Amino acid sequence: MRPGAPEAARIVRSRQYRGKARTAAQYIRESIVDPNAYIVPGASYRTADGQSVMPKDFGTTLSAGEIDDLVAFLLTRR
Numbered sequence: 001m002r003p004g005a006p007e008a009a010r011i012v013r014s015r016q017y018r019g020k021a022r023t024a025a026q027y028i029r030e031s032i033v034d035p036n037a038y039i040v041p042g043a044s045y046r047t048a049d050g051q052s053v054m055p056k057d058f059g060t061t062l063s064a065g066e067i068d069d070l071v072a073f074l075l076t077r078r
């Protein structure tokens with residue numbers, strides 16, 4: 001897991017990517033509010049039933065402003 005702008009940009013462009021995002025910012029947001037939209041390859045990132053190990057409720061437990069802040073912060077990271 002390397003959430004950051006270059007990595008997010010690489011993933012949205014990759015052929016395996018199956019989510020709806022088109023930009024790094026959209027991908028980071030999607031990964032927070034809908035982690036199962038695309039799960040990074042690797043057995044340790046999935047539960048036994050194939051779901052992302054990420055909590056699935058950040059879209060309801062965080063405010064819109066908190067999610068905006070997380071996306072903005074993670075975009076500054078490599």
Ligand code: HEM
Pocket residue numbers: 001002003004007008011027028029031032035036038039040044045046052053054055058070074
């Ligand atoms: C506010 C808290 C969190 C934020 C903002 C966040 C953000 C993200 C983002 C942006 C990604 C995509 C990264 C990539 O594509 O390289 C990601 C993936 C991932 N996160 Fe989180 N995360 C949070 C909490 C957690 C927690 C609590 C766990 C584990 C208990 C976790 C485990 C993972 C794993 C294993 C992945 C890779 C699998 C996947 O793509 O779903 N994260 N996270």
